[in-house]
Amino acid sequence: MGVPLLILKKSxxxxxxxDLYQTVVTSYTKGTSYELTLASRLLDERDHVLIIDDFLANxxxxxxxxxxxxKAHATVAGIGILIEKAFQPGRAKLExxxxxxxxxxxxxxxxxxVIELAP
Numbered sequence: 277m278g279v280p281l282l283i284l285k286k287s288x289x290x291x292x293x294x295d296l297y298q299t300v301v302t303s304y305t306k307g308t309s310y311e312l313t314l315a316s317r318l319l320d321e322r323d324h325v326l327i328i329d330d331f332l333a334n335x336x337x338x339x340x341x342x343x344x345x346x347k348a349h350a351t352v353a354g355i356g357i358l359i360e361k362a363f364q365p366g367r368a369k370l371e372x373x374x375x376x377x378x379x380x381x382x383x384x385x386x387x388x389x390v391i392e393l394a395p
Contacts, residue, residue: 282325284341285313297347301340304333304364312340319348332357332379335366342373359383362394 287310295316302309319325327341338355345352355370360379363386370377384394 282314282318284344286310297344299340299343299347301336304336305331312337312344314344314348316348319345319350321349323348323350324353325350326353326356328356328358330358332360332366332370332377333364335369338366338370339373342375354378356380360394361386 297314297316298311300309301312325345327338327345329338329341332338338357342352352375354376355378357377357379358381360367360377360382362379362382362384367377367379382394383391385392
């Protein structure tokens, strides 16, 4: 796409340790909390950011990313998800905040030996 890639850190970095934006995120899947980190020098108010995440369940990781982007006074252009668990509240939570959410795959039902896709 010819645009910069920015990776938000889920664990402490030995290199990034000053002038950081940080927020705590609770992982539904892992049942733990972690500190999401972004170096403040990487974003400013002129930037428009497309958030890409692997899974969307309760929307906590994406909401944490939004908080960090807002701390930099940048704009969230949208949210892209590889796999959405459509039976969980993540999409609604993000759309209620006014974000466009696109999922590559939407899982409507998940149980032992069954994965049913949603429209």
